[in-house]
Amino acid sequence: MKKIELHDYEIIFDDTLSSLNDFLSNHKYSKVFVLVDENTNLHCLPLLQNILSDVAIIETKSGEENKNIAWCEMIWQQLITGNADRKALCINLGGGVIGDMGGFAASCYKRGIDFINIPTTLLSQVDSSIGGKLGVDFQYGKNLIGLFRNPKAVFISPVFLKTLPKRQLINGWAEIFKHALIKNKDQWNKYKDIDILKDDVSDIVYESLLIKKAVVEEDPFEKGLRKILNFGHTVGHAIEAYSLENDKQHLLHGEAIAIGMICEAYLSVKKCGLKGEELNEIKTLILNYFPKHDISNYDENKLLEIISADKKNDRDVVNASLLSSIGNCGYDIPISREEILESLVFYKNV
Ligand SMILES: NC(=O)c1ccc[n+]([C@@H]2O[C@H](COP(=O)([O-])OP(=O)(O)OC[C@H]3O[C@@H](n4cnc5c(N)ncnc54)[C@H](O)[C@@H]3O)[C@@H](O)[C@H]2O)c1
Ligand SMILES: [Zn+2]
Incomplete structure (x- = not known):
């Protein structure tokens, strides 16, 4: 299993994603939320069903046109409804849209809860899941509303790319x-x-x-x-x-x-x-x-x-x-x- 170590988090290359299990047992989160869109809900979430039990799923709609504040409000609403406190974790399971928006939503919620990225597109695996740039689009401005904040970890597996168009x-x-x-x-x-x-x-x-x-x-x-x-x-x-x-x-x-x-x-x-x-x-x-x-x-x-x-x-x-x-x-x-x-x-x- 390969790793890339950054100052405050690791990128873990793990085909089976068993290390996600270890991560979750080592961090005692009060509740785990998994952010997906309809495609990653269908194709990616089932691959993690042995690891992710007892989690709350938040489903958004795929597409760049949905990387916006309105969807963040929906995420925040679901975090509130699910009683997410400051020790909750958000897992961003998806491409760059889920990663950018989920990281942003998590970073603003109650002044910031932890999030991890499980990028499921090639673009998000090679780029958007690391570096800490988070945000949403606003009017004509790409990523105009956003901030810098790093994930707690990034897990990369080629298994997700099999269903990618x-x-x-x-x-x-x-x-x-x-x-x-x-x-x-x-x-x-x-x-x-x-x-x-x-x-x-x-x-x-x-x-x-x-x-x-x-x-x-x-x-x-x-x-x-x-x-x-x-x-x-x-x-x-x-x-x-x-x-x-x-x-x-x-x-x-x-x-x-x-x-x-x-x-x-x-x-x-x-x-x-x-x-x-x-x-x-x-x-x-x-x-x-x-x-x-x-x-x-x-x-x-x-x-x-x-x-x-x-x-x-x-x-x-x-x-x-x-x-x-x-x-x-x-x-x-x-x-x-x-x-x-x-x-x-x-x-x-x-
Ligand atoms: N934060 C950064 O540093 C950074 C860097 C580059 C790009 N970005 C952002 O990333 C976004 C683009 O990301 P993207 O290319 O991953 O697009 P995306 O998140 O829109 O995903 C592309 C499509 O693939 C689907 N999908 C995702 N994983 C799948 C899988 N395993 N199987 C089947 N379908 C799957 C999604 O539902 C979506 O329809 C843009 O918003 C861009 O601005 C951010
Ligand atoms: Zn880019």
Whole structure:
């Protein structure tokens, strides 16, 4: 059983999840609540039935559009109805939506109760379940209302990925690509040669998390270095927020970030000296798994407005995290509206 140790919690890689049993017996929680959505209730909760007896289930509705304050109110209501005191535990069993929202709801309830994450999507296993960023969406602002707080533990098992739809599996690869692009060229090179749908991802999840761990431990509150994890997210978050409001079938987080990474790799050439061949490499591999999405009818002024309102900016300057080469990323690089528009044109013409 592998572990990654962070300052105040562990990520436990445990196929059978028997270590969750030990965790629960070692911590004498007054009551255990398990937060699920309808999919993780159906597919994931039964896999834990031997371990999770005598727990209260709180079911939310899946989807980014439900990562909001209204659903938090429902969670708080159920915690109150279930008599949750400050020694209660919330287990977030699900993808990034459950993790971000459940962690946020738990952290606000009675000024904070413990929570643990059992991520059940590839994206949440490689990214959102660690690092302590919690929150919900508000108006056009992705994760606009939220806070930093770490889980008590994270349990990762490949068993959950078996029921994950293919689109969701590919979605998670956006963040795996991002981790390699910002910090590890060898990993990036390896990903060029594998079939991401066929190969076993357990080792990849582990190595990708090592990158995130190193970054978030050096800068837990995003004062500096941690901003490199936002590569692809300046443009990507705006595309995601816009798509959520306007597309009939909206883009998933990773799909929007894939577009953002291509745009920001273009900006990296202009602003940070990324080589043209590397831009090509990035574009080719990403498009291989995230085919070009038609953004020709997206309102560019609205996209710029969303980007300007992003919580990552200082005052009026839009700052991005850009690559100087594959494996090396800088941050706080100011980009102009014109440059952002140019990068969108680049994507439209790939
Ligand atoms: N906090 C962070 O640092 C961070 C980092 C990256 C992304 N995020 C957030 O994560 C969210 C995206 O997370 P996600 O991609 O996991 O999406 P998600 O939580 O919406 O899950 C995707 C879908 O898969 C279903 N599902 C989950 N596990 C399943 C399983 N094992 N079998 C079958 N279906 C399953 C869910 O019900 C949902 O319909 C976004 O809100 C994004 O902002 C947060
Ligand atoms: Zn992301």
